[in-house]
Amino acid sequence: MPVFGLIDGNSFYCSCQRAFEPRLKRKPVVVLSNNDGCAIARTREAKSLGIKMGDPWHFARKRPEARPVVWYSSNYALYADMSRRMYEVLQARVPAVEPYSIDEMFLDLTSLPGDLYQRCKDIREAVWQEAKIPTCVGWGPTKTIAKLANGLAKDHARLEGLCDLTDPRIRAEWYAVTSIEDVWGIGRQTVKKLQSTGVETVADFVSLDPKLIRNLLTIVGARVQAELRGQSCLALSDVSSSRKSIASTRTFGRLLTEWSEIREAFAHYAARAAEKLRAEHLESAHLSVLIQTNPHNGDPWYAKHVGAAIEPTSDTRDLIRHATQLAEAIWIPAYRYFKAGVILTDLRPACRQSQLFALRESKVSAAAMTAMDAINIRFGSGVIRLSSTGRNRDWQPRASLLSDRYTTRLSEIVRVQSW
Incomplete structure (x- = not known):
């Protein structure tokens, strides 16, 4: 029987800050979104003070309790980089590791020798050390069960x-007291559908007739139920292969x-999006850009989103050219712009040859991008970049509370x- 694990960093962004500042060990810590906008990560101490996810910083910081x-x-x-270090610790200890997000990774725990509980305890301790x-x-025996177990x-x-x-007996005990809202793959609208049929807990959901689930929630819901019943439907690579888009958007x-x-x-x-493409060995055949004014400061509202099909590529130079051409077509000089992306x-997978005579050019392009990525990985992001991406970049989002890298x-x- 397969065994999947899921390891998740606790308040990951905050934990990364604490890793290099011992003074923060028991202090409430909050990490803010781009442009120092709102809370996106909180330690337990910060949560106990009433800081909620999404609280605007300019309001929250003025509260006496904050x-x-x-x-x-x-x-x-x-x-x-801390995520990479965590991945390397895990990779040395289990047969396969699949990153699901920056702080969550699925583990292949099948057939590991010794007591599995002790092995997982040792893995957790190794990541900490x-x-x-x-x-x-x-x-648990499926990815969905492993995700649920991690939440518990x-x-x-x-x-x-x-x-x-x-x-299975321990699962049944937890299923009976765990809300259906806590199941991976069950969204808010799906929860409403299920609650309308009397389903409140995981046990209720698992006990339903699979035909009813399929009619109510299609094949996706049926697969979630099968996974909760212990039937593995998702291999270790299935989640990461579902990437449909890559976006790089920011508020100025x-x-x-x-x-x-x-x-x-x-x-x-465009350069940042290209780096993400190459990191996942992908190319893009469609690029779109967006630009907008600020709807909350009294300026005239203007928002435009336009896209175009392009020759499949992951070359930074090509993507910058396409992005800036599209952006120039929708830019209107009279407005003050607040956000773009x-x-x-x-x-699609990289290295597809879409034009008969493009092979030599694509090899040269791939070599140039590989060299640029290698230098930036070794010496730091942005050490080498195209001049068109700017030098001073004083339009970048505010980061007045940025710690050292x-x-x-x-x-x-x-x-x-x-001393």
Whole structure:
């Protein structure tokens, strides 16, 4: 019988900040969204003070109860590298690891020697010791059960971060007291449908006739039910293969009017999207751009989203060219712009030869992009980039509370002082 695990970093962004600042160990910590907008990650201490997900920073920081909170701007370079370190710790200890998100990874625990509970406990301890990230681990015979077990491990302190749902009897006990809302793959609209038929718990859902589930929720719902019943329908690679689009969108740090600055922003967003494409060995055959004014500051409202089919590519230069051409067509000089973005769709595996005489050119392009990515991975993001993406970039989102990029920027590494 297969056994899947899911390991999840606790308050991952906040834990990354704490990993390099021991003073934060028991303090309430909150990480903010782009442009220092609202709370997107909170430690347990911050939650206990009433800080909610999505609370605007400019309001929340003024509350008396929020005085002890330590606030941080999002430091994605740090978080991505800490995720990589966590992945490498896991990869050395289990047969296969599949990243599901920056802080969640599925594990292949099938046929591991020794006691499985102790093995998962050791894995969790290794991630803490080597990557300094506290985690919870859940496991079971399917991915859906592993995801549910992980949630239980996180929500119930008595489980001490570990939840084993491989035993059908133990599963049945948890199913009877767990809301259907907590099941991976069951969205809010689906919950409403199920509740209208009297389904409130996982046990209720599992006990329904599969034909009824299929008629009510289609094949997707039937697959979720089968997984909860212990029948594995999702292989270890199924989740990550479902990527349908890649987007790079941001709110500007200030309102922009000049085309030269807006062009830089679009070039930068296209370059970031291209890096994500290549990291997943994909190409895009459709590119769209969006731009908008701020609807809340009294400016005239203007929002435009336009796209076009392109020759499949992951070359940064091609994507910048397409993005800036589309953006220039929808830019109107009279407006002050607040947000823009680049979205790549119609994704397909890289290295497809779509034109007979394009093979040599595509090889040269791939070599150039591979070299650029390798340099940036080794020496830090943006060390080498196209000049069209700008140099100063003072239009970038505000990050007034940004911590050092301890692991990816040589000038910002932790300094040890001798006494």
